[in-house]
Amino acid sequence: MKRILIIFAHPGYHRSHANRAMLRGLKGLEDVKVHDLYQHYPNMFIDVAREQRMLRDYDIIVFQHPIYWYSCPAILKEWMEQVLEYGYAFGPEGNALKHKYLLAAVTTGGSAASYSTTGHNHHPITDYLLPIQQSGLMCGMRWLPPFVVYGYHSVNDPDYLKMKGQQYRRLLTALRDEEFTPQQLHNATYLTDLLKEL
Numbered sequence: 001m002k003r004i005l006i007i008f009a010h011p012g013y014h015r016s017h018a019n020r021a022m023l024r025g026l027k028g029l030e031d032v033k034v035h036d037l038y039q040h041y042p043n044m045f046i047d048v049a050r051e052q053r054m055l056r057d058y059d060i061i062v063f064q065h066p067i068y069w070y071s072c073p074a075i076l077k078e079w080m081e082q083v084l085e086y087g088y089a090f091g092p093e094g095n096a097l098k099h100k101y102l103l104a105a106v107t108t109g110g111s112a113a114s115y116s117t118t119g120h121n122h123h124p125i126t127d128y129l130l131p132i133q134q135s136g137l138m139c140g141m142r143w144l145p146p147f148v149v150y151g152y153h154s155v156n157d158p159d160y161l162k163m164k165g166q167q168y169r170r171l172l173t174a175l176r177d178e179e180f181t182p183q184q185l186h187n188a189t190y191l192t193d194l195l196k197e198l
């Protein structure tokens, strides 16, 4: 059984629909901890030693956040810059995160169709996640196919959001309980591709 840590970053959580539905979906799930960065560090001063200690206890690290300007909210970038230090996360002695899994769980304003070569965002969301993916790989982490909640109809459709919350719960449960083979994880583009395997 794997332990899951969700590094959560949302600067306007009181206005959130999609991320709120995702977190609601995880309520009461054993061995899944949500760590809300803006709640802990409203002034952005990250306690690096505390974060590094916390990471030690988990096997799957999830970065959950809305996509802001094709990237993550500022505090998560700050967290990466401070916490993923040379000698801790990378470099010859920096093995603390080696072999842990990294999952991006993101929400967008743009629709799924907009995140394609013919849509107005021109690229799939996986392209925008490349800096996160490569950062994880630099730390020796294993990249998981991302979980994405696209926008467009989501804000006004509570049933859709509830369904995405349930999917998120099901998929994190499967990752926690190691229900997927490495091959299945390798072959999937998005985590939701694996729902059919369950």
Ligand SMILES: Cc1cc2nc3c(=O)[nH]c(=O)nc-3n(C[C@H](O)[C@H](O)[C@H](O)COP(=O)(O)O)c2cc1C
Pocket: 015, 016, 017, 018, 019, 020, 065, 066, 067, 068, 069, 070, 071, 107, 108, 109, 110, 151
């Ligand atoms: C500052 C800012 C930047 C944003 N940039 C993007 C973007 O680059 N691409 C996109 O699809 N949506 C963008 N959005 C929309 C958010 O991603 C969307 O509102 C959010 O994912 C919905 O999740 P929530 O209901 O939990 O807030 C942006 C929103 C804000 C406030």
